[in-house]
Amino acid sequence: MPNYEVLRIGHRPExxxxxxxxxxxxxxxxxxxxxxxxxxxxxxxxxxEEVVKKFGGNFSIVPISNPKGLVKSSTSQIIHLTMFGLPIDEKIKEIGNNDKDVLFIVGAEKVPAWVFEYSDYNISIGNQPHSEVAALAIAINSLTSGSYNKEFKGKLSVVPSATHREMKGSG
Structure with missing residues (x-):
């Protein structure tokens, strides 16, 4: 299975x-x-970092000062998630037909024009305004055919239940 990474461009603190x-x-x-x-x-x-510490997993946050340089030097498929892109349903087979790693780009504000230019795919989850959180979840779910569910080895874990909240471990 390919490795997935995400580039978040344009975080506005407040x-x-x-x-x-x-x-x-x-x-x-x-x-x-x-x-x-x-x-x-x-x-x-x-x-x-607190969630990773408690719930486990090998996930890291990498500060980056030159996102354009990262994208230009990447050997991964670059998938820009944008409401202006082509519908994911039209491109998902093409994207998923290789084992290349994937770098998803999600913007917080209007992304620079170079993002469209350097992306291998400009993909939409519908051509309406929507959340980048939802777009990322749907894109990964589509690429993995729903088999993204991985086990995390952490101090805490959620015990699935239809009726109540339950956690196992201590955090």
């Missing part, structure tokens, strides 16, 4: 702290190995 945190947590939960943050926010970093 407006985006929860969304950027949720992008990172979704990336982790769906099996990505890391997220690159072009404008790291210490609150986001500490929140995500």
């Amino acid at each position: 407006r985006d702290k929860r969304i950027t945190t949720h992008v990172a947590l979704t990336a982790r939960a769906f099996g990505a190995s890391k997220i690159y943050l072009s404008n790291p926010d210490s609150r986001v970093v500490s929140s995500v």
Whole structure:
């Protein structure tokens, strides 16, 4: 299975702290190995690191000052998730027909034009305004045919239940 990474471009500290945190947590939960943050926010970093510490997994946050350089030098498939892209259903087989690693790009604000230019695929999850968290989850789920569910070895784990909340371990 390919390795998934995420590049978050344009974090706006007051407006985006929860969304950027949720992008990172979704990336982790769906099996990505890391997220690159072009404008790291210490609150986001500490929140995500705390989840990784408690719930396990090999997920890291990498601050990056030159996102364009990262994208240009990447050997992964570059998939920009944008409402302006081609529908994922039209491209998913083409994207998934190789074992290349994937670097997803999600923007917080209007992304620079070079993102469209350097991406192998500009993909939409519907051509309407929507959450980048939802777009990332749907994209990974589509690429993995729903088999993203991986086991994390952490101090805490959730015990699935239809009727109540239950955790195992100590955090």
